[in-house]
Amino acid sequence: MDANATVVTPIRVRGYHLDGYGHVNNARYLEFLEEGRWDYFDRHPDLAEVVRRERLGFVVVNLNLDYRRPAVAGDDLEVVTSIAEIGTRRMRIRQRIRHAVSGRAVADADLTFLLMDFSTQRAVTIEGEVRDRLAALVVAS
Template sequence: MSESISQVSMRVRGYHLDGYGHVNNARYLEFMEEGRWAFFDEHPRLIKQLHKAGRAFVVVNLNIDYRAAALQGDDLRVLTGIVDVGERSAICHHRIVREDGTLVAQADLTFVLLDMQANKAAAIEGEVREVLLGLVVSKEAFAA
């Protein structure tokens, strides 16, 4: 697997479950957010460039495909990486996989960079763009 893909392991706990005994759909958002935080921890240069440029990531769209139920006690891996960088937005891909290799959920999250001073979306340019482009991986790399 590419070093540009971060991986977080987690165990499904009782408080993650809904009344049907499987992980509540909203909890997957939290699992993916944990994956993004890990991604940023593993790529400190990206955060440094964002702060230097006065920018922050802002989520503008999220599409999730739920593929299999996760149950209490399941060990999951949350994989996170950047799969596309455009002029004004980029796409972060998440894949949640059970220990046995079953794909539980996957998502594409579109984000823009917020100019913190102007409080509006900004072009992805300069050193921030260079760093992001250096992290891009294909979705196929998640299955490797």
């Protein structure tokens, strides 16, 4: 396993993230999770490059999100992102949003992705160099 298999992305909660109750709006958590995933691939440019070179991409097909506790303006959060599982055509990424200081969970998410061939617009088997690079990043649950 790669020593950088888990990526921690800092997020500062801003006023525009809040709903009418003064908590982070539920839809904003999806943006926080997406920021964590972009950061993950930014920190693994070799994986991102092989996917781009092959004209492939990871497409979200399922998202399970559990909200644990509210976050409010000024909170410093961390989005923890890791690859949990690789199947034949799917992979699962596990993400947790937590308070940076206490480590207490704010939200937990499992996302399932298909590997898509952009030229055919069809899911393809995760194999070869893509599979090898992903396999080195899997974090056991």
